[in-house]
Amino acid sequence: MPDPAATLDWLGNPDLMLLRSVATAVVRLEGITRLDSFALPYPSEAQRALDAMVLECLRNGARPPSGLPELVRWCRSRPLGGWPLDRLPEGLFAAEDQLIDPVSGVPTQLCHELAVKEPGDSAARQYDRLVIHEAMRACREASSPESYTAFRRLLVTRPVLTEADWADVSTDLYLDPVRFLIEDIYAPVSVGYRRDGTYLCCGRCLTLLTPVTDGGWWCERDQCRHRGEPPAGRILAPAEVGEIRQLRRPLRQFVTGPGRAEADLEQELRDMGLTVELWPGFDAYDLRITFPDGHVWAIDVKDWAHPGFLGRSARAVRPEPPYDEACWVVPGFRVQMRRDYLRAFVQQRPAQAEGLRLLTDAHVKRAARARLRGESGPEAGIAPPEADQNGTDHA
Incomplete structure (x- = not known):
């Protein structure tokens, strides 16, 4: 860059x-x-x-x-x-x-x-953002942050719904405030995803795979393709499961995809014994991580292909709920695919976000383990080192 x-x-x-x-x-x-x-x-x-x-x-x-x-x-x-x-x-x-x-x-x-x-x-404020903002508004009016969290988890964990899945979602009381949105954001699946009368879900991403001419399958998520051939997940035959619906593409691309990274990081940090809250304060940021001594990290996970565009969108993590340190996180495969990713982000980051650090998920996990061992200093934190604001963080 x-x-x-x-x-x-x-x-x-x-x-x-x-x-x-x-x-x-x-x-x-x-x-x-x-x-x-x-x-x-x-x-x-x-x-x-x-x-x-x-x-x-x-x-x-x-x-x-x-x-x-x-x-x-x-x-x-x-x-x-x-x-x-x-x-x-x-x-x-x-x-x-x-x-x-x-x-x-x-x-x-x-x-x-x-x-x-x-x-x-x-x-830029198109379908995916409008849906999320409308869900947030509805859940605020219902005074139900639990409903907002349930809605976000739905988009991350259930991008594809069979008729039985639809019935299950329809009886989830937490989703009542956003029921009107759910009716719109899941659309019938086109035959372009079908091979020999059936559909196949990705075992990693849970979205529908696309059949390709060599007899294989293609996953739409960049990170999944980076990891190799998509593993087979659910096999769905309309004759057996009825109508199949899938989240509309903008939501799969910009909510489900990054949400998978958020959920994976949440689980790995929980496995370390940390307390992790997803989308706190009606999605003020993505993860709120509390250490045993009460120290709190705030993290926003971003999964963008182009680091320059991500840099131009940089802004400080919202201050509430309160925290001690904050950063943005990008999946490590992005940096593996483009070695200048972190530096390009910093070069395009606006002046008002100068203190915002972009780390990989692997870096965050290393820092969390270091802090849990009682270490201190830059390697045990996620805030930018005072002497290093020029984008030289390493994956």
């Missing part, structure tokens, strides 16, 4: 804005049709992205895509570093970054972040 002094306004870079236009078109196209089967007339948003890409190619003397099908092939076969965009800031994307996954043919998490999650974009 380049020096921030040279890229103070990289979000306004014309080639990045063009890529975001393409990413937005790809995400919207997937919502209305298969990405490999559409015809003229193209949706207006996709046509605008195509026209802009053609003009950019003509500007810099590159061969433009012949039409929207070829632009979609670019998204699937060309890493972003190979696109004819000569004004992109150097190092903004990793060598392998693509907008469409080459195996499954669906938009990548990076594509979704470019399209809808960029801080400062009015579209």
Whole structure:
């Protein structure tokens, strides 16, 4: 990632804005049709992205895509570093970054972040955030933080519901304040997930796997794919389990995925003997960790593909419920995939969040064990060392 002094306004870079236009078109196209089967007339948003890409190619003397099908092939076969965009800031994307996954043919998490999650974009407060905020409002009105926690756990642990699951959820009294939301956020599953009349859930992520042409299965969660082939979970045959519903994609992507990381970290810290509360104070932050001596850590877990976008969104952890130290945490695989992840985050972090530290989950667990052993100092804490505010934390 380049020096921030040279890229103070990289979000306004014309080639990045063009890529975001393409990413937005790809995400919207997937919502209305298969990405490999559409015809003229193209949706207006996709046509605008195509026209802009053609003009950019003509500007810099590159061969433009012949039409929207070829632009979609670019998204699937060309890493972003190979696109004819000569004004992109150097190092903004990793060598392998693509907008469409080459195996499954669906938009990548990076594509979704470019399209809808960029801080400062009015579209950023879209479906997933609106749902969470509406759930929070309803649970506050009911004076029931337990209902909010139950709702968040539902989205993390049960992204797929059979008819029997639906009946079970429908009788959970804790979910009464958010019942109206649950009716909307689970949608019938498309046949694109089906092979030989059945659906298969990922044994790690619990979401539905996508069948691919080689006979295998593809998991939509980046961390799961990083760990290898997805393990088989529930096998669901509609003839046996009735209608199958799945959380809508924005919630799976930006709530279920990070929520799995939160739940995993919660369990590992509990196994150390620590007291851990998830989403305290109506989701003021993700985990509130209390040590035997009463010392409290506050942690927000973030699972973003692009560290620069995550950095631009950085803000201090909310002060209530109170704590002694706080930080943001990213799953370690992100740093393994992109070694400059932590430094890139710091370089794009705004001045008002200068004291916010980003650590990996492994770092947090090491620090917790050190503190439990009675150690002190930087290695037994999560607050930024006074002498080190420049992003040199290690995974």
